Amino acid sequence: MVGTANGSSKRPITPVTPRQAFSVVNNGAQDPGLWSGPDSISGSGLSGVKFTRDEVEALLNMKIKAKDKFNLKEKCDLMMEYIKKLRLCVKWFQDFEGGLSLEHEKLKMLFEAAEKKSNEMEMLMNAKEEELNVIIEELRANYAVLQEKFAKEESEKLAAVETLTMEKNARLTAEMSQASLTEDLEKAQSECSSANLKIISLNDMYKRLQEYNTGLQQYNSKLQTELNQTSETLSKVEHEKAALMESLSKLKGHHETQQAQLASTKASLEESIQLKEALASEVGCLRGDLHKVREDRDRQLILVQDLTAEVVQYKECTGKSAVQLGTLTSRSQELEAKCASQLDTIKSLKERLATAQMKLELSDQSSIETRAGYEEEKKLNSELIIRLAEAESKVIEGEALRKKLHNTILELKGNIRVFCRVRPLLSDEGLDETKTISFPTTTETLGRGIEVVQHGQTHPFMFDKVFTPQTTQEEVFEEISQLVQSALDGYKVCIFAYGQTGSGKTHTMMGTPGSYNDKGLIPRSLEQIFEAREKLKEQGWKYEMQVSMLEIYNETIRDLLSSNKSNSTESSGNKQQYAIKHDANGSTHVSDLTIVDVRSSKEVSYLLNRAAQSRSVGKTQMNEQSSRSHFVFTLRIFGVNETLEQQVQGVLNLIDLAGSERLSKSGSTGDRLKETQAINRSLSSLSDVIFALAKKEEHIPYRNSKLTYLLQVYN
């Protein structure tokens, strides 16, 4: 039995069965609760015996006490027991030590491997360090650049702070002006509320218009079929007219040759008459000569007879001297010779007379023939004149029919038509037009529809015709050239270019100066009018043309052809200047406006240039951009046909409207705000008038703006 050192408790020391390992021996390198020493004690016969620390300590501290102090045997046995246990323990320690040295070897190897690994790691770390050093260098360089930037930013910041203070000041002044603007705003708000009311009524009107529009579309399709029929008739009439014109020109040619023949026949007749008269006078002379010669001969014969009688008397009488006789004989011979020569003369004169008479007869005959030919020609000529008159009246009838059909077609197409022209993107515009605008190709919309994409939404629009960015100036003019022809036929035509600033109004109306292909509608219209005037001259039409050009800026008229540069109702201070007046015939006049008579398109081009210069002068005086005013070009056409006793009065108005802008978008203030408001008001009045005309309303609000009042005649 073994007791505890203090002997307080007694516990038998028995060989220990395998159990939880000794925790302290490995000095905490392992789990302190576990002993990983040798599993068995070889040769002890107690293999697998393990000691805990407490047990070892208890074993070492154990004091052997025998019950009987003097029982040495018991003591010896206990000692033996104790020694046995100690041996077991020593053996266990030895085994444990061997295990430990094995472990030590293993650990040494592990340590070497770990050292090797750590060396490699160190090398790697060195390499990494070098890399990091490079990165650090770079970072340092970056840091320097950043510092530089920072300094720059700092200075910029200072400048920005300065600007900010300036802006603050500006803001203060803006706030002051805002106060005054607030007043304006209140006024505008009251206007806005009335405008809202107007919008409501407009919306109402819009709905009604839509209904009206569907009705119109149905009516339009009906008209379209009628139009096609009328177009066919027109083309037939055109053909007939062309054939008539051809036969007319042939007849004219024939008539001219006949006239030439007649003239030559007349000339030859006159020549024959003159010849006849000359011959007659020659015959008269010859007859006179013959008569004289005969009288002379008779006198000579009487003289010869007298002389012969005298000679006989002398012979019979006593006979006078031979000399006297000789003289008498010679005289008698002389007289006989003279007589014979006179007989010869008489003979030749007779011959000449006979030939003259023959000639006279021949001339009489040819004169009779010529007269007959002349009469025939005259007859033919009068027939031709009748046919010509018939053909001309047919041409005139054809022309009247053409006019009627042409204007019926235009009326069928609609008295008010709206075309849309999309201009190409300019070089400095970075948009992709195919993404914002497309041209639908369904049967209904082809050539008439357009779709605009805004904020992802597609808005479709329909017009009478849509011109794509590729459409040329010539193609646009082709579409409106018929309207220009109507002005020559005595109609009142008005063509507006409407759109926002920069949308291409001036390009369409005026074109590029000096470029043949880029000529706009105004120069092309004038060329067509002057060409047509030349053609109509052949039908007896005489035309007179008058041109005037004005601009309306802030409801003020400016004469663009006036030699007085500062001309306007405002600047002149005279309210009567440039007052719009309508006379009883429905014509419009503007008092004191310069009106110029023109005879060729060149003259009009010159005037257009003058007007352009006047506009640029006005640009600096009144508005910065010409697009802030409406430009009105007016051509008055007076046509007279005396043969037909007809006259026409047409007007062609070509208008480049001021650019339309939204107040909210324009961001205008002060004068520019007033200007934009004036433009918007007049454009809205124009649309009111057009709507009222389209709806055939009784009251058309022409008086709401200068522009509509100026164009009032077009109802």
Ligand SMILES: Nc1ncnc2c1ncn2[C@@H]1O[C@H](COP(=O)(O)OP(=O)(O)OP(=O)(O)O)[C@@H](O)[C@H]1O
């Ligand atoms: N169909 C087109 N083809 C080529 N260029 C065009 C076309 N339409 C317009 N442009 C160009 O676009 C620009 C603006 O056109 P324009 O001056 O005619 O616009 P606008 O509507 O009259 O402007 P504003 O209202 O300011 O007077 C010009 O440089 C013009 O040459």
